Amino acid sequence: MALPIVRYNQPVLRKKGQKITAFNAALATLAREMVETMHDAEGIGLAAQQVGQALMLCVVDLRNAKKDFTWKLDGAKPPLDLFMPLVLANPVVTIAKDTDLYVYEEGCLSFPGIRGDVIRPDAIKATFQDEAGVPHVLECDGLFGRCIQHEVDHLNGVLFIDRMEDDVRAQLDAEVKDLAKETKVTAKT
Numbered sequence: 001m002a003l004p005i006v007r008y009n010q011p012v013l014r015k016k017g018q019k020i021t022a023f024n025a026a027l028a029t030l031a032r033e034m035v036e037t038m039h040d041a042e043g044i045g046l047a048a049q050q051v052g053q054a055l056m057l058c059v060v061d062l063r064n065a066k067k068d069f070t071w072k073l074d075g076a077k078p079p080l081d082l083f084m085p086l087v088l089a090n091p092v093v094t095i096a097k098d099t100d101l102y103v104y105e106e107g108c109l110s111f112p113g114i115r116g117d118v119i120r121p122d123a124i125k126a127t128f129q130d131e132a133g134v135p136h137v138l139e140c141d142g143l144f145g146r147c148i149q150h151e152v153d154h155l156n157g158v159l160f161i162d163r164m165e166d167d168v169r170a171q172l173d174a175e176v177k178d179l180a181k182e183t184k185v186t187a188k189t
Helices: 025-040 142-155 166-188
Strands: 045-047 057-060 071-073 086-095 101-107 115-121 124-129 135-140
Touching: 025 045, 025 057, 025 086, 045 142, 057 142, 086 142, 101 142, 115 142, 115 166, 124 142, 135 142
Parallel strands: none
Antiparallel strands: 045 057, 057 086, 071 135, 086 124, 101 115, 124 135
């Protein structure tokens, strides 16, 4: 069942997620519903905060994205179809040594129709657990690395507009304010 996506200006989007400690049927159901929600919205990533839950949980699926990235999962390079959609519980991201910074236009399912340039490191390493609690190490770059960074930011209450340069953010100010007002009105009804 697809879940409603929380839009900008809802307080849950600014909450740091609680660590996942119970790897049970309820978590598996939430992860499955988050994947369905992400697919229905035609997104490539979704954090628990975006469905109203302040948890350290996100999902990613890049099978239909342009493969302009590399990856290693637990030291191997399995085909994306074998491990995506990917469920990440309690992810911790570190920036790869000597990686470059890149500017890339990002969007967010909690900011429909709003896109802007964000500078992020290209290559990362993420340690996480899957929905069964099994630990994993993912090394990736390009869109894959950017997507993981974007979703892990959500888990820490950080939004992509927070990562934008001031001049880029200023260009989107009117749209963001309109979305905030719309969210406030919708919350009252």
